[in-house]
Amino acid sequence: MMDLRERRRRDTQLEISCAALDLFEKQGCAATTVDEIARRAGVSPSTFFRSFASKEDSVLGNDPELDVDLHAWLASTAPENITITGIEALYERSVERFSSAPDEVRDRLLRTRRLIGADAHLRSAAFAHDAMTLCRVTDAVAERLGDHESRSYARLLVEGAGMVMRIAFDDWAERVDGGQDADLLDIYRTTVRDLRRVVGRAAAPHVSETS
Structure with missing residues (x-):
């Protein structure tokens, strides 16, 4: 069973993934920045990079x-x-x-x-x-x-x-x-x-x- 910290980590990853997917569908992957994804997900860029190595990896x-x-x-x-x-x-x-x-x-x-x-x-x-x-x-x-x-x-x-x-x-x-x-x-x-x-x-x- 996941502890609270792991559950929160996965929830954050999911929010980032959904934000990235929305933006990629709207404007393409190449035109989307990590800052835009982080802002849409409501997290900082540093939090993004603690979850994923790149914008592509987020989906x-x-x-x-x-x-x-x-x-x-x-x-x-x-x-x-x-x-x-x-x-x-x-x-x-x-x-x-x-x-x-x-x-x-x-x-x-x-x-x-x-x-x-x-x-x-x-x-x-x-x-x-x-x-x-x-x-x-x-x-x-x-x-x-x-x-x-x-x-x-x-x-x-x-x-x-x-x-x-x-x-x-x-x-x-x-x-x-x-x-x-x-x-x-x-x-x-x-x-x-x-x-x-x-x-x-x-x-x-x-x-x-x-x-």
């Missing part, structure tokens, strides 16, 4: 509980048992949290994804943000694997699971924007199964048409 946040889950899982799992299935299970837990969150959380994510599609500056920042996140998670997994597997193996685990997550969110967002009543958790699980089918077919022996 591109990660699930903080996913980081906690990941490090706890790595600490409690033997290197030989660190698999893509385990990482997918952590992502599924994150999807479950999102699916049970209030509607405004879902709406804020949809607004952010639309902005990323329409705003070149924010889209570039989102790509960089995702790359840095994947690199950080890969570092943690590679460190835990140690000499058992290469860093390339760790990267495949992390980026493979991350790809499934991104595709599932894209599919969900497209369906919602199209007026469908889409279930993100079902979509995520289906995407995981689709990856298994793709990999399974690639691994199956190739039969020549002339044989």
Whole structure:
């Protein structure tokens, strides 16, 4: 359970994120300053920077509980048992949290994804943000694997699971924007199964048409 200080910190982050999103939609990310975001959120610029490293980060946040889950899982799992299935299970837990969150959380994510599609500056920042996140998670997994597997193996685990997550969110967002009543958790699980089918077919022996 969060203590009062942590709850206030997250409330402040939410106020800043909402202010940034409003301004980005109105005037674009590049034209918006940190001072404008802070003023709209009712906080000082120094408070802004205690919450986020940049204006772009204020709308591109990660699930903080996913980081906690990941490090706890790595600490409690033997290197030989660190698999893509385990990482997918952590992502599924994150999807479950999102699916049970209030509607405004879902709406804020949809607004952010639309902005990323329409705003070149924010889209570039989102790509960089995702790359840095994947690199950080890969570092943690590679460190835990140690000499058992290469860093390339760790990267495949992390980026493979991350790809499934991104595709599932894209599919969900497209369906919602199209007026469908889409279930993100079902979509995520289906995407995981689709990856298994793709990999399974690639691994199956190739039969020549002339044989």
